[in-house]
Amino acid sequence: MTATAAPEVRERLRATPAWWPGAGAAAAASSLLVVTALWAGNGGFGDLTGDPLTATGRLAGLYASDLLLLQVLLMARIPLVERAFGQDRLARWHRWTGFTSFWLMALHIVTITAGYAAGANVVTELWELVWTYPGMLLAAAGTLALLTVVATSMRAARRKLRYESWHLLHLYAYLGAGLALPHQIWTGSDFTGTAWARAYWWTLYLAAAGAVLAYRIGLPVWRNRKHRLTVSRVVAEGPGLTSVYLTGERLAELPVRAGQFFQWRFLDGPGWTRANPFSLSATPRGDALRITVKNQGDGSSRMAALKPGTRVLIEGPYGKLTGESYAGEPVVMLACGVGITPLLSLLGELPYRDGEATLVHRARTDAEGVFRGELEWFAARRGVRVVHLTGPRARAASWLPGGLAATGDAEALRQAAPRIAASRVYICGPEEWARAARAAAIAAGVRPDRVHTELFAW
Known part of the structure; x- marks a missing residue:
């Protein structure tokens, strides 16, 4: 599958307008200003002098709710938001927003309880609040759900969890947001105190719920009914590495670019409900798609046993490791291990001139150096x-194998791609490696806005 994408497909998938990211960031920041204004309009600043703990707790709770709903919107798979920022950036913001929201919620609980206790026993007061105030028991259950999400989102915990288990636990964030709503409606004066406050909070809640229903459920259902993907064949590419070829209906209308990924569900038996993110490993065409999966012991281990005709469900496409901003510069691609897969699809789609593309593939062993036949095709036909580069990494902060450690990260990149400073750079691999490769590219003279990364992290 080395053919390039059809010209009409490239024309239909236009670049994201440059002003979208700025507008999205401004809208998110303005929401916090609106929350502050609503709190102030409900006597917030005046209450700071008479009852500072309760006033602070109210504001912390409002910020926590606002950020929690923004967090839901960040990962609601809204196409406009996905195209503007990409999954990598959205995932980082989602994580930061989630932790900030949780700690603000903790501050809200502590300060409100202490303020209501007014010097009495704080534990007794908290018990009374939970058991006697309307909606508080549900809010407590929501807090426990969010605590589960936060605990399993910490890096140490994520390393011990399979992706599918982490993803399932992460869905408790929706439960936490939903269980907090009755508490705000029944006892939250800042939620119900004015018509403006009611309008704002109901709009935000309905927007979050609507986005999840429309884009996490509705859009995938519609696309799957339209395209009806099935497995056409399965090919072993190397030790523990499997390519799955897929066909379907009207695939030319699927709005996907080379370099993007989908969430995949294969309807081959138990475990089909758990989705896994896999990038396209060949340029998307109007009649076929291909993914290549490394066996990492979770749902990816099932790929080699798939049978032709197996139905496939998708969510997506996602990701900004694409050529939408490509303007004809030389191209340099840096891949680590199976990170070569989205770069292979980009090699077939980008309209670089013959001899102006370089692909550097780092692998631990020769056996991991896959797709040599396709790479030889690109070298012969398009001058790639x-x-x-083979061997264990030199050190944690380097993208090089140990045998080239003395060369230096940036200098090795200049030697591999002499025109690196004028190039558009695409990087895909594990998180630490990709960051080291990005740092090397920038040190070698590449403008930061011309460096595009896709991290194998969640």
Whole structure:
């Protein structure tokens, strides 16, 4: 599958307008200003002098709710938001927003309880609040759900969890947001105190719920009914590496670019409900798609046993490791291990000139140096310079194998791609490696806005 995408497909998938990211960031920041204004309009600043703990707790609770709903919107898979920011950036913001919201919620609980206790026993007061105030028991259950999400989102916990288990636990964030709503409606004066406050909070809650229903459920259902993907064949590419070829209906109308990924569900038996993110490993065409999966012991281990004809469900496409901003510069691609897959699809789609693309593939062993036949095709037909680097990494902060450690990260990149400073750079691999490769590219003279990364992290 080395053919390029059809010209009409490229024309239909236009670049994201440059003003979208700025407008989205401004809208998120303005929401916090609106919350502050509503709190102030309900006597917030005046209450600071008479009952500072309760006033602070009210504001912290409002910020926590606002950020929690923004967090839901960030990962609601809204196409406009996905195209503006990409999954990598949205995931980082989602994580930061989630932790900030949780700690503000904790501050809200502590300060409100202490303020209501007014010097009495704080534990007794908290018990009374939970058991006697309307909606508080549900809010307590929501807090426990959010605590589960926060605990399993910490890096140490994520390393011990399979992706599917983490993803399932993460859905408790929706439960936490939903269980907090009755408490705000029944006892939250800042939620119901004015018509403006009611309008704002109901709009935000309905927007979050509507986005989840429309884009996490409705859009995938519609696309799957339209395209009806099935497995056409399965090919072993190397040790623990499997390519799955897929066909379907009207695939030319699927709005996907080379370099993007989908969430995949294969209807082959138990476990089909758990989705896994896999990038396209060949340029998307109007009649076929391909993904290539490394066996990492979770749902990816099932790929080799798939049978032709197996139905497939998708969510997506996602990701900004694409050529939408490509303007004809030389191209340099840096891949680590199975990170070569989205870069292979980009090699087939980008309209670079013959001899102006370099692909550097780092692998631990020669056996991991896959797709050599396709890379030879690109070298012969489009003049792509292919550089294979084999061996364990030199150190944690380097993208190089140990044998080239003395060369230096940036200098090794200049040697592999002499025109690196003028190039558009695409990087895909594990998180630490990709960050080291990005730092090397910038040190070698590449403008930061011309460096595009896709991290194998969640």
